[in-house]
Amino acid sequence: MTAPHRWSEETLARARDLIARYPERRSALMPLLYLAMAEEGHLTEAGMETVAELLGITPAQVLSVASFYTMYKREPVGRYLISCCTSISCHLLGSDELLAAIEDEAGVPAGETDPDRLITVESVECIGACGGAPAVQVNYETVEGVDPEAGRELVRWLRKARPEVIVADELQTLFGGRTGFDWAIPDDEGAVGPYPAFGPLGTAGRES
Amino acid sequence: MNETRLVTRRMADHPADSHTIERYEATGGYSQARRSLQMGRERLVELVKESGLLGRGGAAFPAGMKWSFLAPARPAYLVVNADESEPGTYKDRQLLERDPHQLVEGIIIAAVANEVHHAFVYVRGEYARPARRLQRAVEEAYGRGYLGKDIFGSDYDLEVVVHLGAGAYICGEETALLNSLEGHRGEPRLKPPYFPAATGLYGKPTIVNNVETISNLPHILELGADGFRKLGHPEDTGTFLFSVSGHVRKPGNYELPHGITWRELIFEVAGGLREGRTLKCWIPGGASAPWFVPADHLDLEITKDATGRAGSMLGSGAVVVMDDTTCVVRAAQRIVRFFAHESCGQCTPCREGTSWLEMILGRIEEGAGREVDVDVLLDVADNISVGLAWPPRMTTICPLGPSAVSPVSSITRYFKDEIMAHIHQAGCPLR
Ligand SMILES: Cc1cc2nc3c(=O)[nH]c(=O)nc-3n(C[C@H](O)[C@H](O)[C@H](O)COP(=O)(O)O)c2cc1C
Ligand code: SF4
Ligand code: FES
Numbered sequence: 001m002t003a004p005h006r007w008s009e010e011t012l013a014r015a016r017d018l019i020a021r022y023p024e025r026r027s028a029l030m031p032l033l034y035l036a037m038a039e040e041g042h043l044t045e046a047g048m049e050t051v052a053e054l055l056g057i058t059p060a061q062v063l064s065v066a067s068f069y070t071m072y073k074r075e076p077v078g079r080y081l082i083s084c085c086t087s088i089s090c091h092l093l094g095s096d097e098l099l100a101a102i103e104d105e106a107g108v109p110a111g112e113t114d115p116d117r118l119i120t121v122e123s124v125e126c127i128g129a130c131g132g133a134p135a136v137q138v139n140y141e142t143v144e145g146v147d148p149e150a151g152r153e154l155v156r157w158l159r160k161a162r163p164e165v166i167v168a169d170e171l172q173t174l175f176g177g178r179t180g181f182d183w184a185i186p187d188d189e190g191a192v193g194p195y196p197a198f199g200p201l202g203t204a205g206r207e208s
Numbered sequence: 209m210n211e212t213r214l215v216t217r218r219m220a221d222h223p224a225d226s227h228t229i230e231r232y233e234a235t236g237g238y239s240q241a242r243r244s245l246q247m248g249r250e251r252l253v254e255l256v257k258e259s260g261l262l263g264r265g266g267a268a269f270p271a272g273m274k275w276s277f278l279a280p281a282r283p284a285y286l287v288v289n290a291d292e293s294e295p296g297t298y299k300d301r302q303l304l305e306r307d308p309h310q311l312v313e314g315i316i317i318a319a320v321a322n323e324v325h326h327a328f329v330y331v332r333g334e335y336a337r338p339a340r341r342l343q344r345a346v347e348e349a350y351g352r353g354y355l356g357k358d359i360f361g362s363d364y365d366l367e368v369v370v371h372l373g374a375g376a377y378i379c380g381e382e383t384a385l386l387n388s389l390e391g392h393r394g395e396p397r398l399k400p401p402y403f404p405a406a407t408g409l410y411g412k413p414t415i416v417n418n419v420e421t422i423s424n425l426p427h428i429l430e431l432g433a434d435g436f437r438k439l440g441h442p443e444d445t446g447t448f449l450f451s452v453s454g455h456v457r458k459p460g461n462y463e464l465p466h467g468i469t470w471r472e473l474i475f476e477v478a479g480g481l482r483e484g485r486t487l488k489c490w491i492p493g494g495a496s497a498p499w500f501v502p503a504d505h506l507d508l509e510i511t512k513d514a515t516g517r518a519g520s521m522l523g524s525g526a527v528v529v530m531d532d533t534t535c536v537v538r539a540a541q542r543i544v545r546f547f548a549h550e551s552c553g554q555c556t557p558c559r560e561g562t563s564w565l566e567m568i569l570g571r572i573e574e575g576a577g578r579e580v581d582v583d584v585l586l587d588v589a590d591n592i593s594v595g596l597a598w599p600p601r602m603t604t605i606c607p608l609g610p611s612a613v614s615p616v617s618s619i620t621r622y623f624k625d626e627i628m629a630h631i632h633q634a635g636c637p638l639r
Contacts, residue, residue: 021367021369022369023283023326023410024390024391024410026390026391026392027371027389027390027391028391029391030371030372030373030374030388030391031371031372033374034372034374055391064393065391065392065393068376068393068394068395068552069333069373069374069375069376069394070374070375070376071333071334071374071375072374083334086542087295087495087542087546088295088296088454088491088495088528088539088542088543088546089295089296089453089454089528091538091539091542092453092454092455092528092530092534092539093454093455124375125293125295125377125546125549125550126293126294126295126296126297126495126546127334128292128293128297128298128300128301128332128334128335129298129301130295130296130297130298130451130453130459130526130528131298131451131452131453131459131460131461132459133453133454133459137334140333140334140336141336141337142337168337178459180298180302180451180453180459180460180461181298181302181306181460181461182219182223183305184219184223184224184226184306185223185224185225185226185227185305185306187337189337189340191336196333196334196336196339196372197336197340198336198339198340198343198370198372199340199343
């Protein structure tokens with residue numbers, strides 16, 4: 001078994017803080033799995049073992065839970081995870097064409113990662129942006145009203161600019177169209193990896 | 209037709225800073241939470257009962273009645289359901305991003321009413337930004353002593369934890385959500401017990417309410433039960449957030465009283481259909497709901513009861529509008545695919561049946577359907593949801609399985625000719 005010291009002191013401190021928030025230790029499992037992803041980019045066996053050790057459960061129990069949820073990526077994914085919604089409202093407004101354009105530009109079919117490990121494309125169910133269909137997320141930051149050409153530009157921009165932080169408002173300005181509601185409040189917080197930017201995870205910009 | 213704004217009032221009046229604690233307090237915020245501490249459980253439960261508030265998470269269960277079921281054992285917990293994943297639904301996201309303090313104040317009120325000292329908000333994993341906005345609001349509230357120890361200078365303690373999900377629609381079902389929050393797979397629990405109010409998180413009495421339900425609480429305290437009732441329909445009080453999407457000119461979240469008609473919602477509020485298009489059908493309450501068609505349902509009043517009598521539901525408030533360019537076989541397949549993907553796999557009819565429905569619809573859509581396929585579809589559907597009854601007769605642990613049948617029963621009822629045309633022409637007649 002791998003000892004928890006594989007994680008940085010900072011991450012371990014975050015883990016302890018998370019565990020303390022819950023009446024029962026095991027409830028911290030989901031946030032700890034995100035921490036494990038943030039440490040290594042995806043969820044590795046060693047990461048799951050560390051989580052198991054921190055919570056006092058077995059690695060098999062951790063795997064059983066991790067495998068239930070689609071956002072815990074147990075295979076390496078690219079630095080930028082492009083999730084295209086193809087559920088009903090987006091489907092009605094052209095999500096299939098948008099996905100095809102993004103796949104074509106990225107050079108990989110949905111579910112796969114490009115050879116540079118820069119971009120992973122996936123087709124996902126509703127991401128709660130149906131009024132701004134078709135919608136896409138990059139590292140779980142939303143952009144709404146994306147037409148196929150803008151989808152291509154998004155891929156080209158990620159390749160060229162290689163942004164450190166993915167910020168929803170920037171994506172929306174550059175590639176978005178109609179939104180389902182007035183976003184109104186711009187902010188510069190965003191994601192630094194293919195997992196949701198939610199403190200105490202790797203959130204950049206203004207710490208939340 | 210104007211909106212009746214309650215939970216979307218502040219964001220409309222103060223778009224730039226409705227999310228800040230400064231704006232929230234400058235517009236009367238947190239005064240009702242203070243009052244709730246003086247009122248105590250009995251008066252609060254009575255008030256919410258009298259207000260007629262129905263849960264906004266889909267099942268439209270009376271909120272005050274749910275609270276009155278809370279078992280006496282302590283500790284008790286409050287869990288706010290912000291898992292919003294029903295295709296077509298995006299209202300809770302707007303409430304989280306644009307007015308998170310309204311939710312925090314509602315949480316304080318609900319906690320006091322249910323003698324809760326530890327509350328959780330379960331936010332779907334894809335809602336990173338909404339979760340950040342909420343987290344910041346929670347921290348601001350801690351900073352001012354509105355959360356934490358001795359809130360508002362009283363001797364009442366309240367901790368609030370924002371918990372992020374990880375991409376599983378089924379975790380919106382309240383018992384699956386509790387399993388997930390306990391660090392287990394998000395599988396729904398066998399019923400009984402029917403209500404987490406008896407046995408919920410860690411086996412303790414637990415109240416689970418939706419974001420919009422909780423966001424209404426400060427307004428109920430402010431307006432009083434009568435004032436809140438007056439805003440809405442006698443059977444369905446207060447306002448309701450409709451998430452309108454699909455082929456309308458003005459998709460959006462609209463806060464309206466119950467009792468308007470579908471015609472008003474689709475053609476006036478949402479601006480009608482795009483140039484030169486006509487209305488083919490719509491989903492009145494999220495992907496789980498059976499569909500409506502103009503010939504039968506356009507002038508129906510939008511209330512829980514009228515929608516139920518017509519064989520569907522208002523559910524999560526998601527209205528998905530489809531115009532005459534829509535292939536209903538593809539649309540139905542897309543929805544069934546969702547349920548097949550999101551089935552947790554515990555019940556055979558749901559796990560197997562949804563995949564079969566998806567496959568058969570797919571083959572019809574691709575032009576490889578056979579004459580008998582409509583009967584096969586209905587037969588499989590009947591195995592998941594006996595007699596295709598509405599509301600469904602439950603053969604599964606949770607309603608997800610029967611929900612997958614809704615689009616199938618809808619298209620076989622209203623669009624049989626279009627299905628047959630796919631089969632006879634070996635492809636989509638609309639292409
Ligand atoms: C499959 C399924 C998914 C659900 N998803 C959600 C959801 O995302 N959000 C929600 O508030 N309720 C959802 N519900 C309803 C919850 O089980 C529960 O009734 C609700 O959260 C209670 O809150 P309310 O009384 O305030 O409506 C879902 C139910 C089912 C069966
Ligand atoms: S009906 Fe489907 S989703 Fe619900 S418990 Fe059974 S298998 Fe799981
Ligand atoms: S259907 Fe695409 S965001 Fe909801």
